[in-house]
Amino acid sequence: MTATAGNRTRAGFRQVRAGHLFVLPYVVLLALFGVVPVCYSVYLAFTDAGGGFAGFSNFTRTATDYRFLPALGHVAVYLVIWLAMLSVLVVSLTLVVHQLASRRTKAVIRLAYYIPGALAGASSVLLWLFVLDPTVSPVAPLLKAMGSDHFTDVITPGHLPVVFAIIAFWTGAGGWILVLYGALNTIPADVIVAAKMDGAGRIRTALSIQLPMIRKSITYMLILAFAAGTQLFVEPQLISQASFGVVPNDYSVNQLAYQFAFTQNDFNGSAAIALDLLVIALVSTSLFVTRGRLFDTD
Numbered sequence: 035m036t037a038t039a040g041n042r043t044r045a046g047f048r049q050v051r052a053g054h055l056f057v058l059p060y061v062v063l064l065a066l067f068g069v070v071p072v073c074y075s076v077y078l079a080f081t082d083a084g085g086g087f088a089g090f091s092n093f094t095r096t097a098t099d100y101r102f103l104p105a106l107g108h109v110a111v112y113l114v115i116w117l118a119m120l121s122v123l124v125v126s127l128t129l130v131v132h133q134l135a136s137r138r139t140k141a142v143i144r145l146a147y148y149i150p151g152a153l154a155g156a157s158s159v160l161l162w163l164f165v166l167d168p169t170v171s172p173v174a175p176l177l178k179a180m181g182s183d184h185f186t187d188v189i190t191p192g193h194l195p196v197v198f199a200i201i202a203f204w205t206g207a208g209g210w211i212l213v214l215y216g217a218l219n220t221i222p223a224d225v226i227v228a229a230k231m232d233g234a235g236r237i238r239t240a241l242s243i244q245l246p247m248i249r250k251s252i253t254y255m256l257i258l259a260f261a262a263g264t265q266l267f268v269e270p271q272l273i274s275q276a277s278f279g280v281v282p283n284d285y286s287v288n289q290l291a292y293q294f295a296f297t298q299n300d301f302n303g304s305a306a307i308a309l310d311l312l313v314i315a316l317v318s319t320s321l322f323v324t325r326g327r328l329f330d331t332d
Contacts, residue, residue, distance in 0.1 A: 072312070078305035092306035096294065102307075105287045108195065113263045115199040120259050124207050125252065128214040129240050144215065147208035158205045159272045166197065186280050189273055194281065198269045206262075210255050217251035218244060250328055257322045261315050267292070287311055 082088040134140050167185045168177040182188045229239045267288040274281040284290045295304035
């Protein structure tokens with residue numbers, strides 16, 4: 035082996051070692067706060083209160099609870115609305131911002147989109163509690179025009195999926211607009227120029243070139259948004275407390291798991307519900323990955 039080859043080998047080894055050092059903190063945190071809790075949840079879900087093997091009894095007991103199917107339905111309706119809003123509005127707003135000519139205007143709009151996402155989840159919900167109260171809301175005329183004169187009128191069960199989807203969109207859409215904006219910037223300029231020379235307008239360019247070329251980024255957005263949406267907890271929990279019981283404290287599946295664990299002292303049932311959510315998320319994610327061809331090479 036020549037000296038040059040030996041130097042290259044040592045340089046490559048140093049790069050690999052540096053990469054491992056950068057990844058190590060994440061791997062440690064993932065193991066402590068991801069893998070270990072999941073393994074412990076699996077243990078709890080298949081055992082009884084005394085630690086004996088319980089089979090699937092915890093799963094059947096929680097699935098037949100009168101609160102489980104309604105909570106699952108609430109989350110499902112919310113997810114449909116939330117993902118539809120992401121798919122249509124986020125993609126549309128990203129394309130509009132990307133078409134703007136002025137760089138300063140683009141920067142201002144991107145910052146305005148991102149600011150709501152800087153608020154923590156609980157803080158944003160507390161802010162929305164004022165927005166949704168017609169007696170103090172800055173959009174009170176709009177709420178009253180829709181027939182809502184009191185806070186309880188706004189948060190009736192039929193309105194909640196839309197309310198939660200709007201809150202989620204307000205807090206999370208800005209970050210995804212930035213992600214998709216970055217994906218649009220990776221499209222080669224000569225491709226867009228060639229489309230214009232062929233007579234394609236902005237709408238045709240967006241539908242035939244830009245959207246297909248950022249398909250994987252859109253799929254990635256939907257996967258993470260779906261995973262976060264199944265964990266719906268903070269919004270209904272705070273609204274439940276603010277409404278003094280008008281909204282039940284077991285509205286979402288996560289809230290129901292919380293009730294099992296900390297109200298009924300049934301951690302085994304709570305773990306079973308958590309694993310139900312995990313299975314639903316994994317199956318749905320696999321569908322997104324296959325349909326969106328996330329790992330296909332172009």
